[in-house]
Amino acid sequence: MANSRSGDSMLERFVRILSAFDATRSSMSVSTLSRRAEVPLATTYRLVDEMARHELLSREPSGEVRLGLRLWELANRSSPAVDLRQAAMPFMEDIQSVVRQHTQLAVLKDDEVLIIERLSSRGSVVNQAKIAGRMPVHRTAMGMALLAYAPNHVQESYLARHPEAVAVVDAVSFDFRRHLAGIRKRGYASFDGRVDTDTTGLAVPVLGKHGQAIAAIGVVLPLGLENLPAIVPVLMAGARGIARAVGELPD
Template sequence: MPRLTTPAPSVSARLLSVLEAFGPGSTRLTLSDLSRRTGLPLTTTHRLVGELTTWGALERDADGRYQIGLRLWEIGALAPRGHGLRETAMPFLEDLYEATHQNVQLAVLDGHEAVFLERLSGREAVHVFTRVGGRLPVHATGVGLVLLAHAPKAVQEEVIAGPLKRFTEKTIPNGPALRRVLADVRRQGFAISNGQIELVALSVAAPVHGPDDSVIAAISLVVPSEDSDAYALLTAVRAAARGISRALGSPSARRVPRSVRRETFSAPEGLRRR
């Protein structure tokens, strides 16, 4: 019986593996670093890196290390789920930030992760792990729970089946618990995530609806978990999410309930800018 052989990776797969070698803690890599991380021979890595550098996907610094080039940033900025959504959302995110001077975030769903398109943060804001372009598991973040609650059923079941990474003792521990939380998020229209990534941080998140009223993104306000009233922040977060949805053409966002029209928001005393 003939032995089965694994097909060699294509040229495009090898090029992508070189780009995937970079990460938040590995932004500048030598040729040897890239060869080791990709598992490619040094000569092959040298050739691929040369092509990527010539095209502009990579740049070489004065120390001879390679880093992501501006050409990739230019291409990435064209992504409709990134640039267009971010530009529409920014005025509302800025208003929410000015009211609190805490972390304001915009995220979309990609697989089983929330990808952060924008984050506004003050110098005295509570520490968070997120960064623009960064990812976090959906089960452990406010925006992630909102996005997962409105994701296709198959995606929900995949995440519920686990495993679920634990960050703190407050991280949702298992599939049945996550299923209950998602049901609450759909019923209530928002998510509160307290201490799931870091014990010091509390996130209040709400969905952003697109032109067909489907949930295409989520925004959140992340504040210190101590002495913060999550429900006092809901009005501002939901109003910002509704404003973005309305700007994107969401039919339901144009029909603002009377109770919402009468609501006003004043940042809690501990969050007001001094």
């Protein structure tokens, strides 16, 4: 695909336009989209017209644009995330029937926690995680479970890119690497009030054949009401069931 005068291809611009939509901005004007995607306004108008014709974007009566239904359709026909979600759903439902708060599934993606699925009960505690949304690794139990069971070079690369991770947890004496080792030793991660002050996050890794996390399954509970000795085995059983369902348990 031909490059623009700035050197980026139309495909790169196409991807930037799609990536401009996130959990905080599900729709926007074309001019806002142009700024967020860093694509010239005239080019943005042209690409939006083309993408709308193919239903990859849709236009609101207000003139704003949002991601189109066909994009969702294509993404859900076949993808690793869909396969993982489908395999995990029965086990997530079992966990949710026990905790009756929030149960969620996530993977590690581009130094962030990508939420694949979330189940919630009526009246459950506040939870900022959204399906297809992203959260910081070092502020979430799921992120720490994923990172703890990642290869050493992934951990070191993450810390090199995010030196603030150590200070976020404890500005004085926190040993991030030792904390990751502790998660590996006990098999789960737990954070109190890192995202929302009145909640506890608890998560375990879904381990692949080589002992590395292919996903994490976790719960968000009211702070002070959690019962870790009872909930951890439920999560671990669910994680093992998911691994078996996707063919990741050792033969």
